Amino acid sequence: MTVLRADARRNLDRILEAAAEAFAELGPDVSIDEIARRAGVGHGTVFRRFPTKDGLRAAVLRMRLEEILARANELLDERDAGAAFEEFVWVAAASCRRDRFLFEGVEKCVFEEVSTLKEELHGVGDQLISRARRAGAIRRGIDSRDVGALVGASIQAAQHAERDEDWRRYVQVVLDGLRARARVVSGDTADDERDAQHIA
């Protein structure tokens, strides 16, 4: 008995699908009842598959993060380092846009699995950033965490915006800001030091 019974498998799929949809639409705090309702199952069924709500979050996050990670890895082979970085940002931004909960969810979810994926993604992100910096395409003192935070923030900012396309302008503003030569700001020295470690 290694494989799920047919009906169980079907329900599991429906739960994951409904969860992804509900999270994307209502944020990472949707009630399990809502998800169960959308999936057309009792909420007990959801809890049997995912003993805790965080587990369900993790399962959905895992799918999304792996998509982004795959794309990021492809971009490492791109010739133009600056263009690769920009594309990476747009991919991440589009994902955050599609799933409103992605950004908040990653912060909120404490599952080991998700943390690992997050680290992995940051690793690739930092490589893309290092390449772009060496190519002179972006400022110093910025790492993958910063970019993630800024992009996530832009998307969140556009969430309450009246027009649906505002997020593109916001991301563009951030991209332009990242491209700008860094001014001397308090704390910049420390940034550069931390930055150097990433390159090494």
Added chain:
Amino acid sequence: MTVLRADARRNLDRILEAAAEAFAELGPDVSIDEIARRAGVGHGTVFRRFPTKDGLRAAVLRMRLEEILARANELLDERDAGAAFEEFVWVAAASCRRDRFLFEGVEKCVFEEVSTLKEELHGVGDQLISRARRAGAIRRGIDSRDVGALVGASIQAAQHAERDEDWRRYVQVVLDGLRARARVVSGDTADDERDAQHIA
């Protein structure tokens, strides 16, 4: 009986103080019980003063927004339009930083009074932006709402950052992005049109 009884007055002050502190510390969703506990009163007392939680939010928001508004009005007299705008951004950012709930709270609170203040603030903000744009200090296609969203979101993003000073770098990135010459992006034309209305 036009004036509050002495003990009532005292309790009201303590409630407002505790609420501001609790909101700033734990966000706009703190329980009334927590606020009452901090104020050293029963939570029934809080509800008598502010029949709904939103009312309490509004009272605290009002204080904060009026501070920012006053500062913004002063900045309208500043010679250097670009510097005035930057200072405005830093003032708003610092406020959002101090009171974590400020940004989220304004979005969440639906009180008439707060909406009015928000509109007023956007009005002054748009003036500052128009002046700065005419001075060539910032790009086109940006209004006060955009700036508010971007700055507020940056601060929120820096909230989970490991280092406490990251928010300054993030705001700086956004400022640099706003200064950059606008590229041709989809939707930019529409932005300019909307922008023109604000100038008029």
Added chain:
DNA sequence: TCGTAACCGGACGCGACGGTCCGCTTTTGG
């Protein structure tokens, strides 16, 4: 000092939510 009106705060009601449990149904394999 004393009566009263204002005020206090804890007990209570209510609904939402996460999570558990168990009697009933469906699938599966022989």
Added chain:
DNA sequence: CCAAAAGCGGACCGTCGCGTCCGGTTACGA
């Protein structure tokens, strides 16, 4: 076709937060 295993889902529990209410208390004016 049948029995046992696997799975289902709704009833149920504890908790928490908002908002109400009323019996006791306190400040204020005469």
